[in-house]
Amino acid sequence: MSDGPVSSVSALSSMNTLWQARYGTRPPQPPLPESPVARCLMAHRSIRAFSPAALPDGVLEAAVAAAQSASSSSNMQAWSVIAVHDGQRRARIAELAGGQAFIAQAPLFLAWVADLSRLEQVGRTHDRALPGLECLDTFLAAVMDAALAAQNAAAAFESYGLGIVYVGGVRNQPEAIAAELGLPPGTFAVTGMSVGYPDRNHPTTIKPRLPQHVVLHRERYDTAVPAAADLAAYDERLRMARASQNQPARSWSEAMLARLGDVAALHGRERLPEALRAMGFRLDQA
Template sequence: MNTRVSLYQARYGSPEVTVPSAGSALIDQLLAHRSVRAYLPDPVSDDTLSAIIAAAQSAASSSNLQAWSVVAVRDTERKSRLASLAGEQEHIRQAPLLLVWLADLARLERVAGKVGEACAGLDYLEMLEVGVIDAALAAQNAVAAAESLGLGTVYIGGMRNQPEAVAAELALPPRVIAVFGLCVGTPDPQAQASVKPRPPQSVVLHQERYSLPAQDDGLAQYDGAMSAFYASQGMKVRGTWSNHSAKRIRDAGALSGRDRLVEALHRLGFPLK
């Protein structure tokens, strides 16, 4: 079977998928992305990390404000404490490298002070959004770079479960918050990770104007694809993707502590006007 065809079939969880004629080695690599939660103990060298961060810094930045930073964590005990704060995710402990991506407005506050300017604009929600978006763009570049070097990754949203404790662990100053973590390491070949299907493009791609009803057929197809994926992975997920997703937004308790994120942001120096 054509490799590109198989990549598209895996990405959409269906043998009936239209494969565009446009393609490239980069697109093929992105299509093959999978979350890796089992790693060999091989360290990620400083040289490799430097290349990954250079790729991250090559991402776009809103108004070139560079409102992000990242903390590289290799220390075993610190990774273990962060794993506990993130909901006891064992792969954080196992991965040789954890990158914690930050929305960082402290640097801009410091720069403004050095040139004698006020920085009241940092108090507004817009600037936090800039930091979060900058961090996400940089991190996704880092993922692509790491995968091109044969490494595996998985994002850790659990860094937002207990933001103040994570900030204390990483010595973050006011106006800096951990947005998410990223485990990085050599995938364990004995624990092969699988490509998780994505919804049909009809769910996410809108032409000219947005439509909710136009997504219904695609979402039904996606429920089927994800049910097959759950079964193939031996995952004990009750119901469909729709059932699973609805449970994740059912109430404040389903947010794993992140329901108090606004309170945490206020405490960490973000007024959010």
């Protein structure tokens, strides 16, 4: 049986147990303060095998309400989200996003969109030119708005026992994705998200992250970190974690070298500036 919510042991564990799962080290002293919200966030794992069971009524709307409760730069609310339930459309998106079968498998796919078209409409309605829409900072604000909204929604879905995985593959062929979703000029799919109940026959574990002291700087950026020993230890942890999931035992450093050592590894995303300009974004105003 693979339908319905899954009660994850990690999701019910203490903050300190989740710390050990995430970092592979003893938790700090004094112990971390307990928080049901933080526990849910720390128990996150990407899901790539889904049950076909539909989402309960109202969960999508609750997640979007959570998304709209995220912070927004200057309250521009420069994002939209496209909910895709249709199986044939999800299958087409799966192919455009790199042949990722779980997109077609999950009952819901969400495209999180940086959306300046709505603000442009405000300018037209009031007969005002809005040169600020052509500034790089405005585009970045829209991307951040979309990302913050998506993460709030992800946390909401997981609180209902659902699983999610982000899909950066929507940026492989952004114009084709825009055509499939009917996006107007001035919009761009920042990321996708597949949502559904995790398939119990394909359990996943918490993925190790870099040690916290590597990313947490106090007062000023410490250029002395990360130390080579820190990265080597993390590489080994991630290699072992992947092997335990029957995945290629590749370290973080190996993955990053492969990802960034050849632009071909970006699968089309290297031409993103060209695509964005074709989709109505100037990005070159002072």
